Amino acid sequence: MSDHRIEKDSMGEMQVxxxxxWGASTQRAVINFPVSGRPIAPELTRALGLVxxxxxxxxxxxxxxxxxxxxxxxxxxxxxxxxxxxxxxxVDVYQTGSGTSSNMNANEVIANRAIQLRGGEIGDKSVxxxxxxxLGQSSNDVFPTAIHVAAAxxxxxxxxxxxxxxxxxxxxxxxxxxxxxxxxRTHLMDATPIRLGQELGGHASQVEHGISxxxxxxxxxxxxxxxxxxxxxxxxxxxxxxxxxxxELSSETGIEFTEAGNHFEAQAAQDAAVAVSGALKTIAVSMxxxxxxxxxxxxxxxxxxxxxxxxxxxxxxSIMPGKVNPVMCESVIQVGxxxxxxxxxxxxxxxxxxxxxxxxxxxxxxNLLESMRLLANVARVFTExxxxxxxxxxxxxxxxxxESLSMVTSLNPLIGYDEAAKVAKExxxxxxxxxxxxxEKELVSKEDLDKALDPESMTRPSE
Numbered sequence: 001m002s003d004h005r006i007e008k009d010s011m012g013e014m015q016v017x018x019x020x021x022w023g024a025s026t027q028r029a030v031i032n033f034p035v036s037g038r039p040i041a042p043e044l045t046r047a048l049g050l051v052x053x054x055x056x057x058x059x060x061x062x063x064x065x066x067x068x069x070x071x072x073x074x075x076x077x078x079x080x081x082x083x084x085x086x087x088x089x090x091v092d093v094y095q096t097g098s099g100t101s102s103n104m105n106a107n108e109v110i111a112n113r114a115i116q117l118r119g120g121e122i123g124d125k126s127v128x129x130x131x132x133x134x135l136g137q138s139s140n141d142v143f144p145t146a147i148h149v150a151a152a153x154x155x156x157x158x159x160x161x162x163x164x165x166x167x168x169x170x171x172x173x174x175x176x177x178x179x180x181x182x183x184x185r186t187h188l189m190d191a192t193p194i195r196l197g198q199e200l201g202g203h204a205s206q207v208e209h210g211i212s213x214x215x216x217x218x219x220x221x222x223x224x225x226x227x228x229x230x231x232x233x234x235x236x237x238x239x240x241x242x243x244x245x246x247x248e249l250s251s252e253t254g255i256e257f258t259e260a261g262n263h264f265e266a267q268a269a270q271d272a273a274v275a276v277s278g279a280l281k282t283i284a285v286s287m288x289x290x291x292x293x294x295x296x297x298x299x300x301x302x303x304x305x306x307x308x309x310x311x312x313x314x315x316x317x318s319i320m321p322g323k324v325n326p327v328m329c330e331s332v333i334q335v336g337x338x339x340x341x342x343x344x345x346x347x348x349x350x351x352x353x354x355x356x357x358x359x360x361x362x363x364x365x366x367n368l369l370e371s372m373r374l375l376a377n378v379a380r381v382f383t384e385x386x387x388x389x390x391x392x393x394x395x396x397x398x399x400x401x402x403e404s405l406s407m408v409t410s411l412n413p414l415i416g417y418d419e420a421a422k423v424a425k426e427x428x429x430x431x432x433x434x435x436x437x438x439x440e441k442e443l444v445s446k447e448d449l450d451k452a453l454d455p456e457s458m459t460r461p462s463e
Contacts, residue, residue: 007123021088021122023108023129029101035094040102040362041369045089047150048106049080051142051226052133054248055241059135062238069114073133076113081252085109093366097359099143107133136237138229140267140357145226145245147365151276152221152255154372155214162379163211163283169387170204170290173197181455182307182397183404190404193455196307196392199297203290210283217279220272222256224249228263231356270358273368274350280371281343287375288336291382294390295329307397311389328386335378342367401455407434410452414444 004015007024014024039045053074060070079085088109095101107129114127127133134142178197185191227242229235234242242259249257260266300306312324345367349360358364401407405424411434412420427437435453438444444452451457 005123016123020090021085021109021112021116022090022105023112023123025104025129026091026101026108029091029095029105033092033095033101035092038093038366039086039089039091040093041150041366041373042083042086043150043154043369043373044102044146044365045086045106046081046083047146047153048102048142049077049082049110050149050249050252051137051146051245052106052110053077053081054245054252055135055137055226056133057248058241058244061244062241064238065132065135069127069132072114072118072127073110075117076110077133079113080106080110085113093362095362096139097361097363098139098357099146099361099365100139102362103134103139103142104129136229136241137226138236140230141225141228141232141242141263143361143365144267144270144358145224147270147273147361147368148221148224149249149253149255149257150365151273151368151372152218152257153253154369154376155218155221155276156255158376159372159379160211160214162376162383163207163214166287166379166383166387167204167207167211169383170200170207173387173390174201174204177392180392180394180397181401181459183400183406190406192406192409193401193404193458195459196397198459199293203293206286206290207283210279210286213279213282214276217272217275221276222258223260223266223272224257225260225263225266227259228267232263232267234263264356268356268358269353270346270350270361270364273364274347277343277346277368277371280368280375281340283375284336284339284343284371287379287382288333291329291332291336294386295326298326305400307393307400309391309393310386313385328382332378332382335374338374339371342371398455402433402435405434407453407455410458411438411444414448414452419443 003018005018006013007016007027008014009024009028011028014027016023016027056065056070056073056077059065060067065073089102089105091101091105110133111127111129112122115122115124118126120126174197176197177200178195180196181193182196183190184194224242224246226245227234227237229237246257246259265271294308294310297305298308298310301309310324310326313327315324346364349364350358352358352360405427408420408424408427411423423434423437427434430437435449438449439446
């Protein structure tokens with residue numbers, strides 16, 4: 001038995017691996033684009049399957065595809081949507097800029113799988129990749145539609161829930177550590193006291209705002225290019241096709257998709273993806289700040305700030321016994337850097353929409369979906385393996401407050417800024433605390449001193 005079979009497309013014959021579900025067009029793309037060794041993302045493969053499934057149903061409803069044939073295409077497309085046939089999606093990410101190669105990969109896999117389900121022989125074209133699976137469609141409206149479907153699903157089913165868990169855990173820690181008073185820091189230098197819960201509450205608010213930014217981009221993402229076919233005019237498809245496919249996709253995903261209000265924008269530009277990526281960048285920046293703050297506050301454990309205690313997740317050094325490093329924080333920070341780099345690629349991809357089609361679609365999809373996947377995964381592991389086990393060293397926090405020169409700030413109303421500055425300078429030079437020095441100088445009464453140097457009162461405006 002031969003290891004290959006012969007398939008044909010408009011350019012002629014091609015040898016295809018015997019058991020492969022793809023055909024000649026896909027095989028040409030495999031030969032043409034040995035670039036990264038990475039196929040399109042599984043989220044995008046799923047979305048292509050959903051689009052083809054919806055299209056088969058609609059074509060049957062419109063009377064353009066008989067029920068038996070449509071049912072076979074739908075069954076095969078469902079397997080693609082369930083990522084059961086991912087091994088047959090073999091085209092490199094860096095391919096045809098419209099995603100035509102991956103659209104044909106989907107068409108051929110679905111056609112050949114449908115042939116199998118009907119008891120036919122792979123490659124016999126009794127289910128045709130173009131005439132049946134791609135009926136009423138073009139790569140130029142299918143691929144941007146698939147990007148939107150994949151990104152909307154990823155955002156709503158994976159990323160937002162992961163971020164909500166992160167926000168909830170930060171809020172819990174804010175409440176748990178509310179009574180822990182510590183020194184604040186601005187410019188990395190000692191400032192006036194703050195509650196540890198206030199710091200973590202600020203972090204929770206950052207995540208909350210990030211979720212809001214992302215949600216605000218989803219409306220544009222839920223507009224689909226399908227129905228525009230080649231250049232947005234809808235040539236070779238029915239007027240109702242786009243809206244009907246959007247309705248089917250809504251039913252399958254639980255996300256309210258609509259046909260694009262303007263097909264020429266939907267195919268010539270990728271502004272929705274650029275906006276979503278911008279929101280992801282904002283989230284990445286926030287998460288980097290949060291992770292780095294926690295890493296700094298846990299620095300030590302004996303020779304640094306040491307105000308927080310991180311859960312130990314793994315040995316920190318191959319040479320220093322007992323060393324434990326803030327590895328979960330470092331993972332978040334690296335993801336943040338990658339997401340910002342991905343955003344630049346998406347931005348450049350959006351910029352290169354020229355005339356009536358964007359031809360950077362696979363690049364945009366790859367980076368947008370990777371950013372969502374990375375942020376969702378790292379948010380979950382950071383929540384589970386760092387935040388939930390986070391502890392505060394309240395005694396260490398108290399001792400650093402007492403040693404801080406910035407405690408003198410609350411004396412401004414009593415002795416004036418200039419005198420307070422002299423006290424701070426002398427305290428630094430002598431190594432004495434502000435409290436001890438003022439008790440020696442008797443510049444204020446003990447009662448006023450105790451009241452002024454009460455750290456809890458410094459964490460809120462005056463009464």
